[in-house]
Amino acid sequence: xxxxxxxxxxxxxxxxxxxxxxxxxxxxxxxxxxxxxxxxxxxxxxxxxxxxxxxxxxxxxxxxxxxxxxxxxxxxxxxxxxxxxxxxxxxxxxxxxxxxxxxxxxxx
Numbered sequence: 876x877x878x879x880x881x882x883x884x885x886x887x888x889x890x891x892x893x894x895x896x897x898x899x900x901x902x903x904x905x906x907x908x909x910x911x912x913x914x915x916x917x918x919x920x921x922x923x924x925x926x927x928x929x930x931x932x933x934x935x936x937x938x939x940x941x942x943x944x945x946x947x948x949x950x951x952x953x954x955x956x957x958x959x960x961x962x963x964x965x966x967x968x969x970x971x972x973x974x975x976x977x978x979x980x981x982x983x
Contacts, residue, residue: 908952909979911935912960913970922961928953
C-alpha cells in the first residue's frame with residue numbers, strides 16, 4: 876500500500892511539471908516568433924503581405940532551425956499573427972512594444 880501511494884504521488888508530481896511547463900515553452904516560442912515577425916515587417920517599404928511573409932518564413936526557419944517541427948510552426952504562426960503585427964506597426968506602435976501589446980511576450 877505504501878509503494879502504491881508513493882507511485883501515485885510521483886505520477887501526480889510529474890504530471891504537474893508537464894502541465895505547467897508546456898504553456899511557458901509555447902509562450903517563449905510565440906514571443907520569439909513575434910519578434911521575428913516584427914523584424915520582418917519593421918521596414919514600411921517592405922510591408923506588402925507577400926514580402927513580409929517571405930522574410931518571416933526565412934528568418935523564422937533560421938531562428939528555429941534545430942526544432943524538427945519548425946517549418947510547420949512558422950507557417951502556422953505567420954498565417955495567424957503577421958496581420959496583427961503589421962497592423963500594430965502601421966498604427967504607430969513602437970516595434971519593441973508590439974509583441975507585448977499583442978500579449979505574445981511578457982512585459983519587460
